[in-house]
Amino acid sequence: MTTPSVTIGANDRSVRRVGVDVGGLVFAGALLFALLFSLAILAVLIWSQLAQALPVFAERGVDFLTSDLSSNPANAGVAQGLIGTALLVLIVALAAFPIGIMTAIYLEEYSGDNAFARFVDINIRNLAGVPSVVYGILGLTVFVALFASVGDGNGKTVISGGLTLAVLILPLVIITSAEAIRAVPDSLREAGFGLGASRWQVVRGLILPAAAPGILTGMVLSLSRAIGETAPLILVGAVLGSFSTGGSLEDLLTGPFTALPTIIFDWARKPQQEFQALTSAAIIVLLVVTVVTNAFAILLRNRYDRSW
């Protein structure tokens, strides 16, 4: 019995590799390059700020975080910005999340697929794209004027700022929550209805728990956006420069306020060299706050994560 010989090309059922997939390799390489490029930009940004900020932290340490604003760079700190940003996050969360999530539930589970629902959907998406400075003007004409007429202040309070930011991120909360709810498979709803559950029981007992990870992720994204917004806060009257308030909660809520992004904006404009370093230090503080907020929300989401 002779052994059959196998030569490339002579037998077209051969499974030998023929040549190298050049196109595939080039494509994979281009993808990798794009990734590294994005990371590189991020690294350059962070590094350039860190390089300027580290001397400030080395020299002043915690004092930088606990000092108030001042025209003297040696004394200036971000304490009021931290408080302001913290209050803003609280107000934004309380104002935007319940309304946004309830709107999403209504749009996805209760309203039919009619012209009105589609109209609302399109408008919400448009609102998500409106420039934030426009929301600032809205905040000025509505919230600031409202609080000015009601109280005895000028209305330029952290509450006005918080409500303005809440309106700004509301479309984002609605869209991300709606998508999380839509991603819940219909088989779950069918099973729930099949057992004789009412629509509310299906939403509360089945859909919301299943959509929770996605909704929480949406909340993280929205909060991150709100923390970094500057233009609306400036328009609503965040203080640029320095100010002082009494320490009570009422003073904080009804008096002048500022936030980390506005402090950064203000210091970046100042001519003194020392304020440039302080600007970088404030940027690092803002990045840390953002990362901590994200990490907390991601932890929360992972607790509720489900595998299908």
Add this chain to the structure above:
Amino acid sequence: MTSTITGRSPLWVPDDGHESSPTATPTPVEAAVPAVIRLQDVSLYYGDFRAVNGITFDVPTHQITSIIGPSGSGKSTLLRSINRMNDLISGTRVEGKIMYHDEDLYASYVDPVEVRRRIGMVFQKPNPFPKSIYDNVAFGPRLNGFKGDLDGLVEASLRRAAIWNEVKDKLKQSGLSLSGGQQQRLCIARAIATDPEVILMDEPCSALDPRATLQIEQLMAEIKERYTIVIVTHNMQQAARASDKTIFLNMADDHAGYVVEQGPTVQIFTDPKQQLTEDYVSGRFG
């Protein structure tokens, strides 16, 4: 006359003196057999499209009724209309009457939620909730505000669904961690837990292997003493093995389903009155 397949006397015998019509309406004598659900000239529409046309049949109490027929004959649509699941799809419309204990299920005063508590459903693809096995079974009773011994109810339901021994040590584990056949039995336990009168099954075994299928069929035979079962199936052998009464649906030229023949399973499979029925059960089409 005893059936060779099931060994029992059929409870519904066609009147030999009459020529069978395509809708085989039961004669007055047979109407005395208790039927928990009666369909009278039911037509179902998706918008303008008529999915089934002029359906009339009874679902005898404590029996297994199977609905067979080729794809597109409207079997699932028909089944889902019995527990008003089609309400969830917009644009659906019902003509005719679906009677549950002498009440029209589509009367304006009827609450679909209450209907579904009394007429449960098991779906084609097992769909346990992403919750623990215990919470899956307890979901229905908790909906109704059940205050008694929930542990006992969950155990009883799992026992009746012939799955208790396999899950009794892992009630806290996710329902999704079970195999396909186990998941389907869990879904049956879940449906049983609300103590319905009727259980509708929409091709419950089509996603399962033969061994799991046989377990489900045995389960159906055991539980029909307590419930009434209506099963839609593509699998004729299953209908022949497992059901007492069979309804054969076919798709007409206008794509609407209609009843070709109905009767005791034995008779449909061994001595069908319509040529179309004979062709279908012997596999010549479908």
